[in-house]
Amino acid sequence: MQKIFDEVNSLDKRCYEKFLLSEDLLMEHAASSIASYIRENHSSCKSILIVCGSGNNGADGITLARLLHKKFDVKLYLASNPKSSMTQLQFQRVEALKIEIINELFEADIIVDCLFGTGLNKPLDEKSTNLINTLNSYNSFKIACDIPSGINNLGQVQSVAFEADITITMGALKTSLFSDVSKDYVGKIIVADLGVEREVYEVESNKFLLDESDMNLPFRNKKNSHKGSFGHLNVVAGCKKGAGIIAANAAFNFGSGLVSVVCHENLDLPYHLMQTHFISENCTAIAIGMGLGKYETDEIRKILNKNVSKIIDADLFYDELICEVLNQEIVLTPHPKEFCSLLKLCKIADIKVEELQNNRFLYVPMFSKKYPKVTLLLKGANVIISKNEKLFVNSFGSAVLSKGGSGDVLSGLIGSLLAQGYDCLDSVITASLAHTMAAKNYDKNNYSLLPTDLIEEIRKL
Numbered sequence: 001m002q003k004i005f006d007e008v009n010s011l012d013k014r015c016y017e018k019f020l021l022s023e024d025l026l027m028e029h030a031a032s033s034i035a036s037y038i039r040e041n042h043s044s045c046k047s048i049l050i051v052c053g054s055g056n057n058g059a060d061g062i063t064l065a066r067l068l069h070k071k072f073d074v075k076l077y078l079a080s081n082p083k084s085s086m087t088q089l090q091f092q093r094v095e096a097l098k099i100e101i102i103n104e105l106f107e108a109d110i111i112v113d114c115l116f117g118t119g120l121n122k123p124l125d126e127k128s129t130n131l132i133n134t135l136n137s138y139n140s141f142k143i144a145c146d147i148p149s150g151i152n153n154l155g156q157v158q159s160v161a162f163e164a165d166i167t168i169t170m171g172a173l174k175t176s177l178f179s180d181v182s183k184d185y186v187g188k189i190i191v192a193d194l195g196v197e198r199e200v201y202e203v204e205s206n207k208f209l210l211d212e213s214d215m216n217l218p219f220r221n222k223k224n225s226h227k228g229s230f231g232h233l234n235v236v237a238g239c240k241k242g243a244g245i246i247a248a249n250a251a252f253n254f255g256s257g258l259v260s261v262v263c264h265e266n267l268d269l270p271y272h273l274m275q276t277h278f279i280s281e282n283c284t285a286i287a288i289g290m291g292l293g294k295y296e297t298d299e300i301r302k303i304l305n306k307n308v309s310k311i312i313d314a315d316l317f318y319d320e321l322i323c324e325v326l327n328q329e330i331v332l333t334p335h336p337k338e339f340c341s342l343l344k345l346c347k348i349a350d351i352k353v354e355e356l357q358n359n360r361f362l363y364v365p366m367f368s369k370k371y372p373k374v375t376l377l378l379k380g381a382n383v384i385i386s387k388n389e390k391l392f393v394n395s396f397g398s399a400v401l402s403k404g405g406s407g408d409v410l411s412g413l414i415g416s417l418l419a420q421g422y423d424c425l426d427s428v429i430t431a432s433l434a435h436t437m438a439a440k441n442y443d444k445n446n447y448s449l450l451p452t453d454l455i456e457e458i459r460k461l
């Protein structure tokens with residue numbers, strides 16, 4: 001996993017003070033990283049348009065123009081006059097080289113967006129909005145320097161933002177790149193070193209971006225085993241029984257030795273799933289909430305107080321009963337609307353979904369601080385997992401998963417690992433990665449995925 005930071009100004013400052021690197025040197029490395037990327041990946045392209053603002057993001061762009069001059073047909077567009085001292089210095093350097101400054105935008109082979117970086121501190125005016133809209137309308141390959149212009153430090157987009165194919169971000173990963181809104185703008189993200197290795201530049205952080213290698217699949221490492229060695233998950237099926245059956249099916253395919261669906265009515269289940277009317281004596285984990293609908297409160301309370309690992313989803317986020325278990329080691333997997341209800345029930349905030357979506361990295365830590373034993377997974381374009389003030393982002397999700405039943409599969413995967421003895425955080429991290437990797441491997445199209453297709457891909461991981 002890789003560290004994520006809310007801000008990097010203090011890390012830049014640490015570089016000046018601790019390693020005696022100058023701002024000029026850092027900027028040279030920033031621009032050099034973009035130049036190397038272009039030389040290595042787009043050597044056959046001819047024209048490059050670099051669009052610069054008045055601050056140091058613009059200065060990165062002006063420096064880049066100098067580095068690529070002569071190798072490519074480089075044109076600089078200055079959206080406003082160089083303001084920061086670094087921008088002015090870099091500008092004098094390109095003037096000395098007679099690099100062409102243009103007043104009209106055009107569809108170059110590559111566009112590099114250096115309009116605003118981390119210094120964006122107010123809404124875009126009409127001129128900047130129009131400029132970004134024009135750049136977005138071009139078919140050029142689009143590179144964002146540090147962060148696509150228009151995304152602020154909270155990962156919010158007020159009107160428009162540059163739609164990058166790739167973002168080359170300076171020094172370290174920033175939280176703002178991983179808001180749900182940012183997902184449509186950042187493209188692929190790579191980190192540029194600023195004169196020292198990344199591990200030297202970075203300090204401690206409690207936020208992490210998950211990599212594929214963080215997925216710890218339940219491969220068997222003991223030969224002497226039987227079905228009881230891999231746990232028994234009970235999935236409580238409610239009114240909408242399909243949800244529970246999907247979860248149970250996913251759980252069985254993800255390695256749980258036994259899976260039972262708990263339901264008072266007799267169900268017609270696939271042969272590998274068992275049915276029980278009450279929680280099994282030997283169950284090692286419970287999944288509850290999906291498709292639950294109306295139910296007997298006392299019965300659910302009894303299940304929630306059973307001393308085994310639990311994953312709770314869906315309908316229970318609208319019931320005050322949930323507040324009774326928040327001091328247990330449990331897993332909660334709400335989508336944004338359910339999380340808003342949960343925040344209200346536990347008196348943290350009374351907010352609408354839009355407010356949450358604009359501030360996911362604010363409300364998730366608030367919840368975790370109040371309930372450190374809970375492992376929370378907030379669904380979204382970029383899934384956020386949090387436990388005891390540590391936060392993990394899974395950015396592998398895609399629109400393929402935006403279908404009914406995907407969440408039930410995820411609950412089943414988490415339940416399966418809990419039943420097999422994983423702790424809450426490990427279950428959630430591995431299940432979430434497996435869920436998104438399976439969706440990524442589904443190669444038909446991005447609209448037709450069925451829960452059964454997803455489970456089929458899980459089987460192939």
Ligand SMILES: NC(=O)C1=CN([C@@H]2O[C@H](COP(=O)(O)OP(=O)(O)OC[C@H]3O[C@@H](n4cnc5c(N)ncnc54)[C@H](O)[C@@H]3O)[C@@H](O)[C@H]2O)[C@@H](O)CC1
Pocket residue numbers: 012023026027030053054055056057058060083084115116117118119120121122123124125128145146147170194
């Ligand atoms: N500090 C350093 O050592 C380094 C900084 N670097 C670059 O510097 C960037 C940050 O530079 P700055 O702090 O100068 O900020 P920016 O270059 O992001 O922009 C700030 C400038 O834009 C103006 N501005 C902000 N919002 C505006 C809006 N909505 N409409 C019009 N004007 C607006 C500000 O008044 C200021 O002049 C980073 O994103 C990165 O690209 C990199 O070169 C790496 C090293």
Ligand SMILES: [K+]
Pocket residue numbers: 057113114115116117144145146147148149
């Ligand atoms: K930018």
